[in-house]
Amino acid sequence: MTAPRDFGVLEENVRRFRDDRDWRKFHTPKDLAASVAIEAAELLEHFQWRTDDETRADLADPAKKAAVAREMADVLILLLSASDVMGVDLYETTLRKIEENALKYPVEKARGRADKYDRL
Template sequence: MRAFTEERDWAQFHDPKSLILALTGEVGELAELFQWLPADTAANRAHEGHLHQRAGEELADVLLYLVRLADVLNIDLAEAAHRKLAGSSARFPAQEVHGQAPEKS
């Protein structure tokens, strides 16, 4: 993403606020694909055809903006994800929460 951005001289537009707004917009586009689908059929309908293709495109946009934002903020996403998962594992031990939706704290 950095090389792609630098080749186009777009770094000047990639401040954190602008990237967060772009990321939010892409998440919105992904949500729009599923907005009116019945929850019990959404996953099956998304496995093939046009919806599958569009969902992949929007997920790619989300990923690319997220990766670019992490780069601009100098955050190692893999490390941050591992730390977050370790913290969540401690907060929600599998044997205590198995099959239950976590409560907000």
């Protein structure tokens, strides 16, 4: 079993990276929200025009998997930057959202189904 990881360490490292470069002045809510979407698009680009079989093969290639992982990290970094600037407790909000999702998608109704909650 791995040790629990500290979300606060990520938040602090992202904040320090930004502040060491005096980039806070550029971090408006709009530009950070746009940057999250841009980084998500960069993640998606790895799968564009690829079949499921091709994607599976790509992810079995350590270099390609690492490139995908770096885009995932970019998304998280921008989300952490956005939550800092907007005063959002992303850790607590995510925990609450998982609880909300559990209510919307009760195991007995949602297990093994890909339907939206209003169609369960």
